[in-house]
Amino acid sequence: MALKPVTNRARAVDDLKCKRRRMVAILNRLGAEFELWRRYTNDPFLLLVGTVLSQNTNWRNTRAAYNRLIAKFRTPEQLARSEIREIQKLIKPAGLYRVKSKRLKELARIVLERYHGNLSTLLRKPPEEARQELLSLPGIGYKTADVLLVFGAGRDVLPIDTHIFRISKRLGFASPKANYEEVRSKLEELTPSGRRGEAHVLLIQHGRRYCFARNPLCDECPINDLCPIGIRRAKHAQL
Numbered sequence: 001m002a003l004k005p006v007t008n009r010a011r012a013v014d015d016l017k018c019k020r021r022r023m024v025a026i027l028n029r030l031g032a033e034f035e036l037w038r039r040y041t042n043d044p045f046l047l048l049v050g051t052v053l054s055q056n057t058n059w060r061n062t063r064a065a066y067n068r069l070i071a072k073f074r075t076p077e078q079l080a081r082s083e084i085r086e087i088q089k090l091i092k093p094a095g096l097y098r099v100k101s102k103r104l105k106e107l108a109r110i111v112l113e114r115y116h117g118n119l120s121t122l123l124r125k126p127p128e129e130a131r132q133e134l135l136s137l138p139g140i141g142y143k144t145a146d147v148l149l150v151f152g153a154g155r156d157v158l159p160i161d162t163h164i165f166r167i168s169k170r171l172g173f174a175s176p177k178a179n180y181e182e183v184r185s186k187l188e189e190l191t192p193s194g195r196r197g198e199a200h201v202l203l204i205q206h207g208r209r210y211c212f213a214r215n216p217l218c219d220e221c222p223i224n225d226l227c228p229i230g231i232r233r234a235k236h237a238q239l
């Protein structure tokens with residue numbers, strides 16, 4: 001019996017399925033690499049504490065400091081009333097403990113005074129408004145704001161930043177000439193709903209840690225076997 005000719009449409013469907021599978025494998029791999037806070041908590045204040053502790057240190061040190069701190073102080077009230085020296089002692093494993101202890105105490109005070117100890121009202125605001133308000137808090141950058149919006153407020157959005165824009169093209173998920181809007185719609189098509197916020201956070205972390213704009217660390221990259229560039233480099237190295 002003659003085989004049916006493979007149509008362009010069938011090829012496109014196969015290609016889409018294949019890219020979706022690759023996207024899921026990438027998210028699983030990066031999730032294991034960057035350890036997600038949501039495995040620990042979805043309490044917005046504790047997420048805030050955790051992400052402040054994680055600045056400029058690795059996950060192991062962050063986790064040690066986080067566990068020590070929240071064993072004693074886990075609410076904005078408790079942290080705002082605590083002695084700065086005691087916070088320093090507890091969070092020492094995370095490094096920069098003088099700066100971080102001041103920042104945590106100040107954040108606890110603001111959350112208490114401005115939001116009555118509960119960040120949920122802030123997180124329920126429209127996404128961009130909530131993001132801008134978070135960014136106005138001391139020591140809160142884009143990463144912390146996004147972690148809170150995704151894991152504290154359950155936002156399932158995949159906004160494209162410069163890291164995601166670059167990585168999507170390197171991974172072959174978007175064409176080299178695609179603009180921001182085209183990259184966003186491609187990635188949303190490939191990422192299962194319910195994992196878009198996670199994809200946003202993980203791809204940014206990946207861009208900051210491995211997939212730099214210049215000289216990406218392809219040899220050490222945890223997804224180099226899932227990336228056309230990583231695969232090409234590995235083949236080249238074998239020649």
Ligand code: SF4
Pocket residue numbers: 167170171210211212216217218219221222223224227228229230231
């Ligand atoms: S293999 Fe290189 S280009 Fe590909 S995702 Fe990893 S770091 Fe980026």
